[in-house]
Amino acid sequence: MSRRIVVLSGRVASGKSTLGDDLVARFGAVRFKTNDLIRATSADELGRRELQEAGDRLDRRTHGRWVADGLVRELDRIPDEALIVVDAARRLAQVQALRAAFGGQVTHVHLTAPIEVLAARYRSSRAGRPGELASYDEVAQNATERLVDRLATQADVVIDSRISSEEDVVVRAATRLGLYGSRASRLVDVVVGGQFGSEGKGHICSYLAPEYELLVRVGGQNAGHTVKKSDGGTDVHHQLPSGTLTNPRAHLLIAAGAVVNADKLLAEIGECEVEPNRLAIDGKSWSYGKQTSMQRPTSRRGLGQPNRG
Secondary structure, rough: OEEEEEEEEEOOOOOOOHHHHHHHHHHHHHHHHHHHHHHHOOOOOOOOHHHHHHHHHHHHHHHOHHHHHHHHHHHHHOOOOOOOEEEHHHHHHHHHHHHHHHHHEEEEEEEEEHHHHHHHHHHHHHHOOOOOOOOOOHHHHHHHOOOOHHHHHHHHHHEEOOOOOOOHHHHHHHOOOOOOOOOOOOOOOOOOOOOOOOOOOHHHHHHHHHHEEEEOOHHHHHHHEEEEOOOOOOOOOOOOOOOOOOOOOEEEEEEOOOEEEEEHHHHHHHHHHOOOHHEEEEEOOOOOOOOOOOOOOOOOOOOOOOOOO
């Protein structure tokens, strides 16, 4: 596995340090702190305001390249396969310089939250600590800090830490980085409704379908999973998987235990122009309807013995 570099950005108190801590603790990431680079330029102890101002001077002098240049100098002590967390970028020029130096190894994760939430976090955890400013308003007086959220327009992942728990944030970042499994792994993902139906399962499955080789439908026929079409219209799937049309290359399976209305299924197959070798029906599914010749597959690719019903 080649080196990967995740660049964190976001306003003060958006959750960058927490995400960095989690990536280090869970995945053995190596942390590269831009504040340490700034402190190395001064013999004096630097507080929040001095760090902001010193970082701005470095940006003006190097056009944002100082972060990438500092990381290049550190690579001799970092394993080639390491996950490196750059904590954190404050200007787009810094991220651009990192991409220019490391290309596709860079993933940019931006964290955001409403100002009132950031201010409350700052009051509860940072205000009054040595080197910190008295209020979030003082933090935001820095011109660079006020514009940090512009980095969201260029980020690979944007996460709202107000509506995402700490666990959600690290899972989203780690998933984007591919830390939970290689693309070669054979994985099964299951979409489950958390309430009483109509949560949007069909839309989610239709949206995710292009990433999968096999789409599976379980349960009985229902009022219909409504999904959007590329032309702006909608389709309703009662029996077929919701991604039938959004991923025409995927194989389709009606799984064990499913209840199949033979007449409606055959009509839906015709409407969606599903080829015979694309759909399989598990032998332990149940069918009913006027079409008594419903078949079950002897393999995933074909139709064979009559189904029960």
